[in-house]
Amino acid sequence: MFTKLLKEQFGIEAEGTMRIGKYDACRKQGQLYLFVPAGNAPEEELEELDKIADHLVKNGDRNISTFVKTKEGKRYIDMDDRRFCILVNHHAQNRRLNKFGRKLSKFHYRGRTISFPVKKISRIGQWKQLWEQRLDQMEKVWNEMLFQKPDNDFERMFLESFPYYMGLAENSIQYLVDTELDDEPGLIDSGTVCHVRLSSTTWGDSYYMKNPFDWVFDHASRDLAEWTRERYFHNIRTYQPELRQFLSEYQSIAPLSSFSWRLLYARLLFPLHYFETIEDYYMTNSEQQKLQMQERLQKYLWQSDDHERFLGSFYEFAEVPVKRLRIPLVDWIKS
Template sequence: MIRQILISKYGIEVNDEMRLGDYEACVDKDKLYTLVPIAQKKVEELAELERLSEHLLSRGDRQVGTFLQSKDGDTKVEVEKQSYCVIVNENVSSFTFKQIGRKLGKFHYRGRTVPFNVENISRIGQWKGLWEKRIDQIEAFWNTMLYKQPESEFDRMFLESFPYYMGMAENAIQYLVDTELDDEPDAVDSGTICHNRFVKETWMGNYYMKNPFDWVFDHCGRDLAEWSRERYFRNIKTYHRDVKKFFADYQTIMPLSSFSWRLVYARLMFPLHYVECIEDFYSAVHEEDRLFLEDRMKKYLSHSKESEQFLREFFENVEVPVRKMKIPTVDWLTN
């Protein structure tokens, strides 16, 4: 479809189509074009994403994708009652894993210099409310299942495990609240351009392109925590060195404050992996998806002690001077 849209709406002729993650894309004359369906995006959100991409480009980020204007001068086009944007990157290159922390640090550094208020895609200060909402919804569902016979192995695991993970979530929320009450943000704690979920694959692949549709405006701790979480679950035996290097490389651009470290830790403590597994299973349509998620849940539950150890050793592993920075520990994890 992207070929027809580029020809009819943008006057650009290309030869080959391909899949780039979830999107249709093509490369022509060293330019990467990516077709993004935008049914769920508000006009105000699109406007902010467009301004953010232009800002990063103006600050020297050559990998950022920008919004392509159609022949009519619009960045949004309608095709068969569907809305799309085309993102173009004019510096096609492949991504190397080397110093990903430093690259993220530069990205955040540029993102902190945005010269306008970001409102529609901002998540600043919203973690507590969003976490509470998700946990409350799952608790309400759990309560409806308490007096029923489990219909699947997943039901049984969910019923038995939820009180533990609800307690973990409550600890994370309390740690976040205490941080916002007791600590003072520093320059590094200013809002910046972050990702919905920053993981290894976000920038990896044959084509290195920073897609504005991956972005939210938030505290840098969001990306730092989510990358570390994914790295841990990717290989719980060998994550130590990668996570340590990631934070060391990141801080060559800008050292983290005690406030930053505490937000990172609160986010790591919140059991997002478990929450998403529950949400995805009970909204899954296909049986193969449910079986996959059931296996994933078994893995999470069988490694709960290792996950506690990951949290217990986190500050030591990434060499945070906890006493000097007066960063509180979590009693039940350290005992």
């Protein structure tokens, strides 16, 4: 179906199909075409992502997936009440995992040179509002459950643990507010192209794939914090050397300001891993997924002391000169 669609709508005769990550894909003369669901993305958002992708390519990034337009010049096709886009990678390059910090820093550098306004995918200055919204919603659910007997182990764990994580979330919001009040952003703190959630597979598994549908326009510390969070939970015993190397590589291109470090830390303080587990549990109807979320929550609660030590020692193991940069610490978190 995909090759037929490419031929009819885009005038591209491609060879056999394959799967790359979660997408259907096919090849033509060394180029990779991806068939990507666009969700409910409005046309203005697709236009913004297209312009950003073009900007990054023109500024030297060879691994960007760019939009292919239909014969009528549209960036998408609507099929069976769903919207899809075709993205192409002109240089299907095997992915190497070394020097990721440097590569990310260069990616952010290119993103900072965007001169047109980015509105649809911008999250600049929105963290506080989004975090408060999330916290309020969860507190409401918790309050409603307070006077009922928990139905199962998951509900019992949620009822017992929420006050602690609410405190952590409130601390992260306060740390963010203080940073925005007390500190001055530098040049490195301008908005750039970031990822909704940067992880070790975001840029593809076997090939480099920088997919516009993964992007938001935000402060670079968003990516640094999410990468740090993922690597910490990937292995809570041995994360330090890898993370230290990553942050050192990143700063070999662009040293972080005190404002950047503080935003990064505020984001790490926000217990996203906990919030997502609770939200996913209540959003799924699958018993198997509910069981997975229960096991995950249990694991996070067992690891909470270790997680607190990770937060308490972050500035130290990341070798941040807190005194010189006058970065405040969170007193109650044990290092």
